[in-house]
Amino acid sequence: MAFEPVARTSQLKVGECRIVEMGSHGGPTAPRRIALYRLADGFYATQNECVHRGGELGDGIVSGGSHVVCPLHQWRFDIRTGACEVAPGTCIRTYPVKIEADVIMIDLDGGTPAVLALPPDQDD
Numbered sequence: 001m002a003f004e005p006v007a008r009t010s011q012l013k014v015g016e017c018r019i020v021e022m023g024s025h026g027g028p029t030a031p032r033r034i035a036l037y038r039l040a041d042g043f044y045a046t047q048n049e050c051v052h053r054g055g056e057l058g059d060g061i062v063s064g065g066s067h068v069v070c071p072l073h074q075w076r077f078d079i080r081t082g083a084c085e086v087a088p089g090t091c092i093r094t095y096p097v098k099i100e101a102d103v104i105m106i107d108l109d110g111g112t113p114a115v116l117a118l119p120p121d122q123d124d
């Protein structure tokens with residue numbers, strides 16, 4: 001586990017999301033953009049790039065208390081599990097989040113993987 005600080009808890013209100021960059025502190029790997037969310041029960045993180053066509057989920061809308069709606073074609077994903085409502089079996093990657101004092105930390109090595117499970121005739 002390698003949790004990295006990304007933001008302070010006061011930077012997000014319940015029902016908000018934003019994009020954070022990780023690994024951009026002079027390390028050997030390119031920075032990665034991660035979507036960070038605040039729900040009523042805490043903070044969550046997923047990959048930022050939508051598995052459909054690359055929309056930025058951190059610029060999406062938190063809906064129904066636990067889902068994010070992609071800004072490009074409005075696919076909905078469960079923020080806690082990554083599951084997609086539009087394409088069953090498809091998931092976005094989720095990452096573990098913890099809070100230390102008032103600092104939000106994300107572990108890019110943990111979480112659940114992304115799965116793309118589109119039927120052959122469903123590509124939009």
Ligand code: FES
Pocket residue numbers: 050051052053054055070071072073074075
């Ligand atoms: S890119 Fe996200 S729904 Fe199409």
